Amino acid sequence: MKKRAIVLILDSLGVGYMEDAQKHRPQDVGANTFYHILDQAEQISIPQLERLGVNDILHHPRLSQEKGVGGYGTLSLEHDGADSFVGHNEIMGTQPKKPHTGPFATVIDDVKEAMEQEGYQVEIPDQDYPYLLVNGLVVVADNIETDYGQIYNVTAPLDQISFEEVLSIGEAVRRHVKVNRVIALGGEVQLEQIIASIEQREDGLVGVNSPKSGVYEKGYQVRHLGYGIDPDTQASTILDKNGKEVALIGKMQDVITCNGAKKFPAIETDLVMQLIIEQMKVMDEGLISATVQETDLAGHAENVERYAQKIMTVDRYLETILDNMTEEDLLIISADHGNDPTIGHSQHTREKTFLLAYGKKYHSSHLGERETLSDIAATVTDFFNLDRPENGHSFYSSLVE
Numbered sequence: 001m002k003k004r005a006i007v008l009i010l011d012s013l014g015v016g017y018m019e020d021a022q023k024h025r026p027q028d029v030g031a032n033t034f035y036h037i038l039d040q041a042e043q044i045s046i047p048q049l050e051r052l053g054v055n056d057i058l059h060h061p062r063l064s065q066e067k068g069v070g071g072y073g074t075l076s077l078e079h080d081g082a083d084s085f086v087g088h089n090e091i092m093g094t095q096p097k098k099p100h101t102g103p104f105a106t107v108i109d110d111v112k113e114a115m116e117q118e119g120y121q122v123e124i125p126d127q128d129y130p131y132l133l134v135n136g137l138v139v140v141a142d143n144i145e146t147d148y149g150q151i152y153n154v155t156a157p158l159d160q161i162s163f164e165e166v167l168s169i170g171e172a173v174r175r176h177v178k179v180n181r182v183i184a185l186g187g188e189v190q191l192e193q194i195i196a197s198i199e200q201r202e203d204g205l206v207g208v209n210s211p212k213s214g215v216y217e218k219g220y221q222v223r224h225l226g227y228g229i230d231p232d233t234q235a236s237t238i239l240d241k242n243g244k245e246v247a248l249i250g251k252m253q254d255v256i257t258c259n260g261a262k263k264f265p266a267i268e269t270d271l272v273m274q275l276i277i278e279q280m281k282v283m284d285e286g287l288i289s290a291t292v293q294e295t296d297l298a299g300h301a302e303n304v305e306r307y308a309q310k311i312m313t314v315d316r317y318l319e320t321i322l323d324n325m326t327e328e329d330l331l332i333i334s335a336d337h338g339n340d341p342t343i344g345h346s347q348h349t350r351e352k353t354f355l356l357a358y359g360k361k362y363h364s365s366h367l368g369e370r371e372t373l374s375d376i377a378a379t380v381t382d383f384f385n386l387d388r389p390e391n392g393h394s395f396y397s398s399l400v401e
Helices: 033-040 047-052 084-091 108-117 163-174 191-196 234-243 252-255 267-281 294-300 302-325 374-381 394-401
Strands: 005-012 014-017 073-076 130-133 138-142 151-157 180-189 198-200 206-209 219-225 245-250 262-264 287-290 330-335 350-358 366-370
Touching: 005 047, 005 084, 005 267, 005 374, 014 033, 033 302, 047 302, 047 350, 073 374, 084 180, 084 219, 084 252, 108 130, 108 163, 138 163, 138 234, 151 163, 151 191, 163 219, 180 191, 191 198, 206 366, 219 252, 234 245, 234 287, 245 252, 245 267, 252 287, 262 267, 267 287, 294 302, 330 374, 350 366, 350 374, 374 394
Parallel strands: 005 287, 005 330, 073 366, 151 180, 245 262, 245 287
Antiparallel strands: 014 350, 073 350, 130 138, 138 151, 138 206, 180 219, 198 206, 330 350
16 A cells, blocks of 8 residues: 655744744744734635644634644744745754854855855956856845845846856855855846846845846746755655655755655645645655745735635645545645734744644644654654654654554
């Protein structure tokens, strides 16, 4: 009989701000993404998530008060801030490391000198806007769509330069900085459009406004280069090295390194969910791990109705996923942080995430308030009776007892 672990991450669907936000992220105090969407959405119907037990976590009057059939609980973020890349790698079993935090302006001269020594042509076109232009085509600057000083972007027009060249430049930047992430990305746009989209944020960060630049609209490619991450200690690679199949879908394939995995790029929620179902048809034993990204995009847009629509899209496909699970399958659904569209800003919010776990032979159980997203990875490897990842503790025994 087929045996699959299906991990579905609804990007940014948090369930309440973490206590440490009071000290470190006061702008996030009061955030509760899922609950506030339920408060304000004109229409939201999520019968499958209700059936699995999401309201055992949320306790929202708009949802069914009947107890769900799955395991339920919450996960805390062990990583600093609220970051999708670090969050996803924590989900796969990496223990977050403490990176350097600071705007690109603080390292721009050192990076320029180091890359020139490697043979790149590097200039600072505008002293008032601290960004680098590499080989006349690639912009290196702050990521202005996330937390202060944590990510640098390497942005390029892919109709003028190959993504392989952009990635090489990104890797060169990665060698000379210690922030938690460098993102190499691009799309089929003109360089002039990218340059025209460079903005300065209120806190001083300078970078490309990626949605405004048009890079997402045609030919988009991206690779995330992390700090202090060893793929060999993650659940995906552990499964792959033990002969299990691994499929990474959507943002999951953008941010997780697993050389033996099948990778499926996808942003549209319908496509992500369809790919999960397709992989269930062809995979006999292994891990299907997918991320729904459009929930996060709705949060950045501070759009409650769009957020609700994407959650309902997921719920509609969940019915098919649940129907097609075998007696040996395990489904885990969670998030990577919050992005409350009602909180008053458009950035990620530092929130706990919901945890739902379901299998046809398992019973409903309270999985508790858990300390790290890595408990998902530890449970996946435990499910297959394999070595533990670097981080996390399994909740599998709570499902089978």
